[in-house]
Amino acid sequence: MRDTERKQDAVQTSDQRWVAQAAAGDESAFRELYRSYVRPVYWIAHGIVGAPADAEDVTQETFVTAWRKLPGLELQGESALPWLATICRFQAANRLRQRRRDQAHTADGVDETLPATVSVEEQVITAALADRIAEEVGTLGELDREIFRLCAAEGYAYQAAAEQLGVSHAIVRNRLSRVRTQLRGAVKEASDA
Template identity: 65%
Template sequence: MTEIDGTDAALVRAAADGSEHAFRALYRAYVRPVYWIAHGLVGDTADAEDVTQETFFAAWRKLRGFELAGDSLLPWLATICRLQAANRIRRQRRDRDRTAGQVDDTLPSTVDVEKQVIDGDLAERILREVEGLSPLDQDIFRLCAAEGYAYQAAADELGVAHGVVRNRLSRIRTRLRTTVEESS
């Protein structure tokens, strides 16, 4: 197996050419953010897990011929996720309407398009903010925020001290919180 450069663009190209290794790397990098987008849309853990899997399945099918526009695959995956969530909500509503008068008030009645646009815009601003970080800070953010590493595990992975990860991540979160608050 040839070594693949770890950028999203290189991983997308390799996955589009059939590399399961590259697709697994993309999956590991983005499964948590996609899950939380899905959960925010469908509001249920099991449905969010299903939508997440459906999102990655659809992405796998659509990769051939796909050209990554920016540095991150997340905006494209978020779009697929929103479509998958909308399909699931419509399917559930249709199934609910077919049942004999039983109403499930836990299902959202609509997908709030305005909220999705605002969430998408916010995600773009956060991604731009992360792209402006130093390479070390980007790695710390990716490991701790996106992949769920503990401080020490991230420090070991990056070859830095625990305190470096803790302090830098605190500054990164403050910077991102400012971005979020400015958008409100």
């Protein structure tokens, strides 16, 4: 088997392997899942709650909840992102409810950290967009999903991602461009609906 094929096989099963190992109590496998998805989860949380500090808290709560739920998880597909995005949305909704309860019980009733424009409709739209993006990422091929994870979620440069995956710089650049176009189309389609 060539090196490229070995690397692609490793990419194809990394989330499934990490989930299985983490479910068995392997903290280093869970750290790999965390490193892979902390940025996308943060941005989903930020899109819902609006405030960076709350988004950080929701992100941490998402991974704490994920750690507790791992033993019973049967990963659908090969990416853990849709599962984590679902947990994140629930945690973010809980955070918004808590902020509203806190606001209702304060003397002045004004919370300046609460975004003035976060309506229930916008929360639903943001959650729907996050769902649509996670769903679309789940349909990507293994190499495309890994390129997206490395470049978009982890901030790798094209060359660094290419070296990590054992492919050329041009493959990373072209596939990432195609993936971004596909995701923009999915977002536009979801927002037009």
